[in-house]
Amino acid sequence: xxxxxxxxxxxxxxxxxxxxxxxxxxxxxxxxxxxxxxxxxxxxxxxxxxxxxxxxxxxxxxxxxxxxxxxxxxxxxxxxxxxxxxxxxxxxxxxxxxxxxxxxxxxxxxxxxxxxxxxxxxxxxxxxxxxxxxxxxxxxxxxxxxxxxxxxxxxxxxxxxxxxxxxxxxxxxxxxxxxxxxxxxxxxxxxxxxxxxxxxxxxxxxxxxxxxxxxxxxxxxxxxxxxxxxxxxxxxxxxxxxxxxxxxxxxxxxxxxxxxxxxxxxxxxxxxxxxxxxxxxxxxxxxxxxxxxxxxxxxxxxxxxxxxxxxxxxxxxxxxxxxxxxxxxxxxxxxxxxxxxxxxxxxxxxxxxxxxxxxxxxxxxxxxxxxxxxxxxxxxxxxxxxxxxxxxxxxxxxxxxxxxxxxx
Amino acid sequence: xxxxxxxxxxxxxxxxxxxxxxxxxxxxxxxxxxxxxxxxxxxxxxxxxxxxxxxxxxxxxxxxxxxxxxxxxxxxxxxxxxxxxxxxxxxxxxxxxxxxxxxxxxxxxxxxxxxxxxxxx
Numbered sequence: 146x147x148x149x150x151x152x153x154x155x156x157x158x159x160x161x162x163x164x165x166x167x168x169x170x171x172x173x174x175x176x177x178x179x180x181x182x183x184x185x186x187x188x189x190x191x192x193x194x195x196x197x198x199x200x201x202x203x204x205x206x207x208x209x210x211x212x213x214x215x216x217x218x219x220x221x222x223x224x225x226x227x228x229x230x231x232x233x234x235x236x237x238x239x240x241x242x243x244x245x246x247x248x249x250x251x252x253x254x255x256x257x258x259x260x261x262x263x264x265x266x267x268x269x270x271x272x273x274x275x276x277x278x279x280x281x282x283x284x285x286x287x288x289x290x291x292x293x294x295x296x297x298x299x300x301x302x303x304x305x306x307x308x309x310x311x312x313x314x315x316x317x318x319x320x321x322x323x324x325x326x327x328x329x330x331x332x333x334x335x336x337x338x339x340x341x342x343x344x345x346x347x348x349x350x351x352x353x354x355x356x357x358x359x360x361x362x363x364x365x366x367x368x369x370x371x372x373x374x375x376x377x378x379x380x381x382x383x384x385x386x387x388x389x390x391x392x393x394x395x396x397x398x399x400x401x402x403x404x405x406x407x408x409x410x411x412x413x414x415x416x417x418x419x420x421x422x423x424x425x426x427x428x429x430x431x432x433x434x435x436x437x438x439x440x441x442x443x444x445x446x447x448x449x450x451x452x453x454x455x456x457x458x459x460x461x462x463x464x465x466x467x468x469x470x471x472x473x474x475x476x477x478x479x480x481x482x483x484x485x486x487x488x489x490x491x492x493x494x495x496x497x498x499x500x501x502x503x504x505x506x507x508x509x510x511x512x513x514x515x516x517x518x519x520x521x522x523x524x525x526x527x528x529x530x531x532x533x534x535x536x537x538x539x540x541x542x543x544x545x546x547x548x549x550x551x552x553x
Numbered sequence: 554x555x556x557x558x559x560x561x562x563x564x565x566x567x568x569x570x571x572x573x574x575x576x577x578x579x580x581x582x583x584x585x586x587x588x589x590x591x592x593x594x595x596x597x598x599x600x601x602x603x604x605x606x607x608x609x610x611x612x613x614x615x616x617x618x619x620x621x622x623x624x625x626x627x628x629x630x631x632x633x634x635x636x637x638x639x640x641x642x643x644x645x646x647x648x649x650x651x652x653x654x655x656x657x658x659x660x661x662x663x664x665x666x667x668x669x670x671x672x673x674x
Binding site for chain 1: 599600606609624626627
């Protein structure tokens with residue numbers, strides 16, 4: 146009797162296909178020609194070799210840096226956010242050494258927070274923002290809930306300086322409501338977030354009980370800018386990521402914000418706080434003027450509104466990054482004034498992404514007084530999220546050292 | 554203006570950089586194709602350590618006779634220092650930003666004599 150343990154066998158092709166070879170022998174295939182007209186190999190295993198054959202030297206360099214697949218250059222998303230090797234911090238982060246405890250995400254977060262001088266940070270995912278586009282609703286819900294549970298139990302529960310606005314699977318309204326009910330009262334949860342590229346309308350009546358649940362708890366609803374490239378008709382006209390990023394990260398928030406206002410949701414949920422994330426600020430003066438102008442003629446189309454659209458927009462909250470500040474000494478102060486930045490603007494870094502902003506982008510603005518700077522950098526968020534102020538240890542030490550130096 | 558001996562020439566490899574602290578000033582002494590260039594290691598954008606980034610040739614677009622796009626190429630005659638924080642690119646020999654000549658690195662005269670490298674600040 147022949148005994149074999151499959152676990153001991155080689156995992157090579159002849160072993161896997163031993164029965165196929167038996168069939169070939171039994172049927173005497175050797176007597177005639179067989180042609181297979183569709184088979185495959187995994188050429189990505191040879192990708193560095195293939196990349197060397199690209200004629201265009203710039204594209205060849207891009208290919209060598211990015212490799213094949215992932216979210217990169219060759220994927221349906223077509224992204225190459227880290228500028229083809231010009232920015233290395235995301236790559237280096239994966240090999241950065243950390244102790245076994247606390248959780249690596251806590252250690253890495255506190256490191257950059259301490260360096261930048263940030264005391265409390267609201268943490269968002271990166272690739273999982275893309276759950277908004279995956280085709281299976283059940284997968285979006287399952288992964289979204291798994292991420293939320295994991296974050297609550299492993300990060301938020303163990304580090305009071307890290308907070309989160311949790312992922313809402315916006316493609317499924319009932320699941321959004323369940324998410325708020327399940328996680329809305331967990332420590333460290335300061336709101337909920339919708340990836341702005343969801344192809345669902347915010348005015349759908351199916352969301353009303355989710356909005357009510359958030360309003361009741363005093364938890365903000367945030368829309369986080371993102372992009373769709375290869376699978377979306379409008380942006381498929383773009384041939385550079387700079388185009389997709391410049392327009393995409395603002396466009397979807399513009400669309401949702403406009404829908405939110407024109408359907409009078411600020412009147413229907415007056416205490417629900419809205420936050421628009423990672424679209425910068427330059428889009429806001431445009432949208433305020435545009436919507437007000439249309440509203441004055443088309444008032445009948447939005448009967449729920451009692452004021453001009455810009456007045457509702459001035460009561461919403463906006464994160465600062467990526468703040469446009471290129472030779473705009475006149476435009477930026479006007480933008481701040483138009484959005485009532487002193488109370489509505491929230492500093493954000495977006496660290497470690499390629500277009501991150503430091504607190505100095507706010508602190509160094511010459512047209513802000515010290516109180517307004519501090520409001521934008523921290524106090525506005527403290528009030529909005531009802532945060533207990535917790536300072537980073539390094540800042541507390543520096544403060545103590547300065548106090549000692551000032552002691553006679 | 555003060556001339557400061559910052560290192561020996563042998564301290565900086567070809568295509569290398571040395572960061573030197575002269576009082577409160579952080580200067581990157583960059584070696585490129587046998588020549589030395591010295592810049593404040595502070596990106597005018599947000600203060601990133603600009604001299605410590607990768608170096609990339611300038612990217613240029615090649616157009617056809619009908620002005621249609623053909624391909625991109627690296628112009629190896631112009632190498633850029635790339636700030637590792639936000640990818641602001643500066644001509645390694647002039648310190649001028651690749652897209653806006655009004656944006657420049659703070660440049661210092663640098664020379665090599667008797668095997669030593671000097672920066673004037």
